Amino acid sequence: MSEKKKKTTIILFSGDYDKAMAAYIIANGAAAYDHEVTIFHTFWGLNALRKEEQVPVKKGFLEKMFAKMMPRGADKMGLSRMNFAGVGPKLIKHVIKKHNAMPLPQLIEMAKEQEVKLVACQMTVDLLGLKQEELIDGIEFAGVAAYLADASEGNVNLFI
Amino acid sequence: MNVAKMVDAKGLSCPMPLVKTKKAIDELTSGQVLEVQTTDKGAKNDLAAWAKVSGHKLVDMKEENGVLTFWIEKA
Numbered sequence: 329m330s331e332k333k334k335k336t337t338i339i340l341f342s343g344d345y346d347k348a349m350a351a352y353i354i355a356n357g358a359a360a361y362d363h364e365v366t367i368f369h370t371f372w373g374l375n376a377l378r379k380e381e382q383v384p385v386k387k388g389f390l391e392k393m394f395a396k397m398m399p400r401g402a403d404k405m406g407l408s409r410m411n412f413a414g415v416g417p418k419l420i421k422h423v424i425k426k427h428n429a430m431p432l433p434q435l436i437e438m439a440k441e442q443e444v445k446l447v448a449c450q451m452t453v454d455l456l457g458l459k460q461e462e463l464i465d466g467i468e469f470a471g472v473a474a475y476l477a478d479a480s481e482g483n484v485n486l487f488i
Numbered sequence: 489m490n491v492a493k494m495v496d497a498k499g500l501s502c503p504m505p506l507v508k509t510k511k512a513i514d515e516l517t518s519g520q521v522l523e524v525q526t527t528d529k530g531a532k533n534d535l536a537a538w539a540k541v542s543g544h545k546l547v548d549m550k551e552e553n554g555v556l557t558f559w560i561e562k563a
Contacts, residue, residue, distance in 0.1 A: 356503045360510035361541060428500040438507060 336363040336476070336484040342409035343372025343399065345417055345432055352435035352487045358484060359442035366375065367439070368475045370449035373488075374456060376402045376436065377448055377463045391457025398456065402432045440466060489548070489559060492520035498527045505531045506538060509560070513544065516562045521547060524558040530553060531556055 338359035340351045351367060356367045362391050369377055380401040387395065399405045405467075407416040424431050430438065439448065446467040453469065460469065495512045498503035505526040513522050524535065532549070535558050539546040543563040551558050 343539070353503050356507055359508045360503065361538065362510075427501050428499045430504060 331409055334361070334363045334484075335478060335482040336361075336365045336366070337479045337482045337486075338367045339368050339475070339487045340367055340373035340376065341371050342408065342488055343371065343375045343405055345402070345420065346377050346409075347406050348402065348405060348464040349432050349435060349486050352432065352439055353430075354486065355439050355444050356435060356442060359439065359444050364478075364484070365439075365442075365444040366447060366475075366478045367402075367444060368447045368449060368470075370452045371456070372398070374452060374458060374463070375399045375405060376432070376447055377446065377467055378402075378458070379462055379464055380404070382458070383462045385459040385461055387459075394457045402436055405432070425441075449475075458478070489521055491523045491559070492516055493522050494523045495522065497531075498525055501528055502530050502534065503516075504528075506534055509535060509538070509558075511516065513560065513562050518562055520562050522560045522562065524560065526556050526558075527554055528556075535560070 334485055336355070338351050338355055340348060342348065355365050375398050375455060378401045380403065405417070406414065407420060410416045448463055448467055448468050450469045450471055489515050493516060494510050497508050500556060505524065505528050509522065510523050535545055539560050545561040545563065547559040547561050549559070
């Protein structure tokens with residue numbers, strides 16, 4: 329196949345486990361279609377890229393508060409509905425296991441394996457007081473221009 | 489049918505049957521046939537659509553005791 333690859337771009341704005349799961353399932357599917365796939369993580373969606381462990385970085389008071397209040401990594405994210413103060417995600421993970429579906433952290437791993445480009449929006453990384461060291465390896469940092477460059481040639485373009 | 493490779497995706501849910509199929513077909517050469525077994529009911533439409541759009545040929549499909557088997561010839 330010599331023709332130019334099709335492109336799928338997804339903006340992951342949401343920090344909800346279920347919505348992020350949908351985004352990553354579509355991304356993995358698009359990669360199987362041989363698309364060049366990019367997921368732009370912005371605002372709460374950035375939490376999907378956080379490392380689970382605490383990384384020692386210098387931060388101001390506000391940034392520390394943000395870091396404490398936001399989920400540390402994909403596995404800690406809550407549900408958009410029926411979160412029930414954290415019981416909901418436990419239930420969902422139980423049924424995911426029961427149905428042999430892929431939990432979010434594995435979907436992210438699979439996406440990386442399939443060479444899905446994971447991008448963190450630099451402006452919101454700064455706004456939320458996150459540092460590059462706190463985010464998982466192998467991601468890129470970019471802004472609206474990089475996103476538009478990909479999306480304007482995109483065949484599938486989603487905002488989640 | 490001369491099957492060059494087999495993918496066992498039984499018990500796996502979307503998007504795994506598709507992802508595994510795609511990985512396996514990448515390892516084949518044009519004209520070789522891939523056999524995929526899955527229990528995901530959505531795969532019936534999924535793999536047929538994927539094969540069509542990707543240019544591969546869905547040679548045959550059967551359903552037996554809840555197991556869907558596909559034979560896909562690489563383009």
